[in-house]
Ligand SMILES: Nc1ncnc2c1ncn2[C@@H]1O[C@H](COP(=O)(O)OP(=O)(O)O)[C@@H](O)[C@H]1O
């Protein structure tokens with residue numbers, strides 16, 4: 001729910017609550033005053049007619065005198081007066097109210113406001129007078145004043161709400177300066193990504209050059225050393241010299257292997273043909289030969305063969321660095337490397353069962369953290385993150401499920417449909 005909608009609902013709720021409370025208070029107040037007013041009017045009318053009924057006998061036929069009296073009295077406020085002869089015939093009824101004649105409050109309102117009062121009967125020789133409390137005018141007055149107040153309140157609340165919404169809209173609307181800042185930041189971010197991409201490309205280029213130099217220069221020199229050693233061995237009679245040249249040959253062969261390994265690391269096959277699945281399988285094979293003490297489980301999902309050079313290389317370099325980190329820092333016996341392509345993104349996670357980040361005693365825990373807290377001592381994770389972010393992805397480090405360390409990254413694949 002948006003902030004604006006939430007504020008809207010809050011204000012509307014408060015206003016509604018205010019209106020309901022106001023109405024309840026008014027209804028209660030009016031009900032009590034109607035009760036009191038009608039009760040008092042009824043009591044006075046009963047007293048007055050009681051006295052009149054007693055005196056009426058002195059002036060002849062009581063019912064006739066009373067009808068005359070009542071006709072001259074006309075309507076008494078808040079009471080309906082009727083006179084019945086003993087045989088039940090209605091001889092007199094007070095006229096209807098002229099005040100707001102023809103109007104009534106709605107039935108439900110009348111029922112709610114009606115005071116609880118009984119009719120009073122006064123007996124006469126040969127007749128009876130019935131005095132019925134009638135609150136209809138007072139209830140109508142209450143209804144009229146309450147509707148006016150309610151409408152006024154509603155109007156006030158609506159105006160208040162409208163003004164508040166306008167104010168909120170103005171308050172929450174991003175200013176032109178905000179928009180400019182946002183655009184500038186976005187541009188800066190894109191620029192940073194581009195710069196990182198260029199730097200990474202430069203680094204890869206430099207690695208290629210180094211690999212070439214190493215291969216051509218050092219490789220050829222080592223080969224030359226071996227050839228010279230072989231020719232010395234052939235031309236000498238001395239046992240010591242033969243043994244010496246054999247040793248030189250052996251060391252040179254080891255050096256040759258090392259150079260080749262470094263060349264492969266600097267310029268992996270993935271650079272020649274960007275196929276992440278093949279490159280990771282290669283990496284796995286080499287790992288098992290060189291580090292048999294650390295089991296590497298590879299789990300690949302989806303087609304990783306045509307991810308493009310940038311994504312393939314970034315993912316490969318990140319995996320390389322994460323595996324190196326396990327060797328350097330983790331003391332693990334097992335690594336789980338999972339790479340999958342699905343829902344328009346490439347996900348990779350490298351998890352070990354080693355000592356975990358906190359065990360190394362560097363400030364900040366790895367669990368749930370970003371890269372920032374983990375980069376106290378090196379640039380490996382920073383570099384990984386830069387690579388991934390340059391391609392619009394993200395990288396996180398966390399504690400592994402078995403207490404080790406986990407690096408996970410996500411790279412968007414805009415070419416894939418979700
Ligand atoms: N697999 C791991 N197990 C434990 N700690 C790790 C692991 N990977 C990285 N770390 C911690 O994160 C730090 C930063 O790693 P990195 O940026 O690659 O730098 P470096 O490897 O040069 O120390 C390491 O120094 C180490 O403390």
Ligand SMILES: [Mg+2]
Pocket residue numbers: 321324325378379380381
């Ligand atoms: Mg490292």
